[in-house]
Amino acid sequence: MKITQIRNATIVIEYAGEKFLIDPMLADKGAYPSFPGTIRQDQNNPTVSLPTSVDDIISGVKAVIVTHLHLDHFDEAAQRLLPKDIKMFVQNEGDEKEVQNAGFQNVEVLTKDTVFEGIQLVKTTGEHGRGEELLKRMGEVCGVVFKHPSEKTLYVAGDTVWYEGVQEDLETHKPDIIVVNGGDNQIIEFGSLVMGKEDIYEVHKAAPNAKIISVHMEAVNHWTLSREDLKKFSDEKGFSSSILVPEDGESHTF
Numbered sequence: 001m002k003i004t005q006i007r008n009a010t011i012v013i014e015y016a017g018e019k020f021l022i023d024p025m026l027a028d029k030g031a032y033p034s035f036p037g038t039i040r041q042d043q044n045n046p047t048v049s050l051p052t053s054v055d056d057i058i059s060g061v062k063a064v065i066v067t068h069l070h071l072d073h074f075d076e077a078a079q080r081l082l083p084k085d086i087k088m089f090v091q092n093e094g095d096e097k098e099v100q101n102a103g104f105q106n107v108e109v110l111t112k113d114t115v116f117e118g119i120q121l122v123k124t125t126g127e128h129g130r131g132e133e134l135l136k137r138m139g140e141v142c143g144v145v146f147k148h149p150s151e152k153t154l155y156v157a158g159d160t161v162w163y164e165g166v167q168e169d170l171e172t173h174k175p176d177i178i179v180v181n182g183g184d185n186q187i188i189e190f191g192s193l194v195m196g197k198e199d200i201y202e203v204h205k206a207a208p209n210a211k212i213i214s215v216h217m218e219a220v221n222h223w224t225l226s227r228e229d230l231k232k233f234s235d236e237k238g239f240s241s242s243i244l245v246p247e248d249g250e251s252h253t254f
Contacts, residue, residue, distance in 0.1 A: 001151050001177070002253045005246040006057055007050055008072050008219035009159070009181055016119050016148035021061045022156060026054050027077035037187045038222035045072065045220045051249030054081050063087040063116055067158040068128075068141040069095055072220050079103070089114070091123065091142035110144060120147040124169045126160030134190040145173045152176035152254055159216075161192055162199035170207045177254055178203060181216035182245075184225035196225050197233040204239045212243045213252065 002014040009023040030044035040047075050057070054077075064086055066074045079102045088107040090096050099107050108114070110123035122145040128138035143158035155175035160166060170178075180203060184196030194216060195203070203212060217227050227245045234240040244252055 001146075001154060002251055003154075003177070003179065003213060004251040005213075005215050005248055006052075007046060007048060007248045009067075009216045010057075010073075011156075011179065011215055012057065012061070013146070013154070013156075015146050015154065016117070016151050018062045018117050018119060019060045021058060021064045023067055023073035023158075024057075024064060024078035024082065025072050025075045026050070026057070026081055027075050031077065032071060032075070034221040035187075037189055039186070039188065039224070040221040043221040047221055048219050048248065051247075058082060061086065063089060065089045065110070065121075065144055065156075066095065066099065067091060067126075067143060067156075068139065069098055070138075070159070073159070074099075087116070089116075089121065089144075092140060110142065118148065121145070122147065122173065124155070124157070125165045126158045127163050127165065128159045128161075129187075129190060129193045130161055130163075131190065134187070134193075137190075138193065143169070145169070145175065147173075155179070157181065157195075157203075159194050161195055162202040166203065167206050170203070170210075175207065175210055177213065178207060178210050179213045179215060182214035182225060182230060183217040183219075183223035185216070185220065185222045186224050187222070192224075193222075197230055200230070200243070201233075201237055201239065204237075204242055208239075208242070210242070211254065214243060214245050217245070219248070 029049040114121040124143040126141040146154040181194040
């Protein structure tokens with residue numbers, strides 16, 4: 001498999017001969033306002049440019065997986081630029097209707113036994129923050145596990161903090177490669193929305209033999225964990241050999 005970090009949570013996964021686009025945010029730098037109630041209100045989103053052209057990103061993509069419909073995972077530019085007949089996977093029927101309303105004609109809801117071109121896609125759960133009020137505000141999210149006889153098992157956790165559901169997924173699927181959204185993005189009043197460094201350390205402790213890739217970093221205004229700080233923390237905790245923190249445009253093959 002080959003995993004390319006595009007920007008924020010947007011990644012391209014080449015797996016068992018198929019190319020997947022995950023959580024496409026394809027707008028130009030600064031196209032949208034900052035997220036309310038967060039730091040860096042003077043910075044529009046996304047805060048950085050795409051590392052390559054949209055044509056390069058979507059060329060050859062056979063399926064798009066949208067873990068949830070927040071702007072930084074499926075934006076207006078993606079809705080405009082992606083082919084309307086491309087295969088789209090979403091987390092639930094509500095998202096399915098919204099994506100269909102955006103003009104997409106080939107939308108499927110992920111389950112625990114979805115199969116696409118011989119690749120098993122297992123929907124996993126997530127918690128987009130901590131506390132009942134924040135979880136209600138942020139809504140349902142998902143992740144996905146990729147399985148195929150010719151490939152290592154891949155777990156894309158999505159927008160979730162560390163909690164028992166992630167631990168259960170690690171124990172159940174025993175992934176070799178784990179992609180986490182690790183920018184510790186926060187709403188000031190409520191705290192973390194996705195994994196911070198301590199969450200990622202918990203992932204490592206639960207799956208010490210897996211390689212972790214941290215994405216969703218330094219690309220939207222409310223990040224609080226930098227790539228540099230995560231690398232420094234992983235050195236201090238002794239798991240730097242188990243984690244990759246790619247720059248935008250960087251690829252890793254497994």
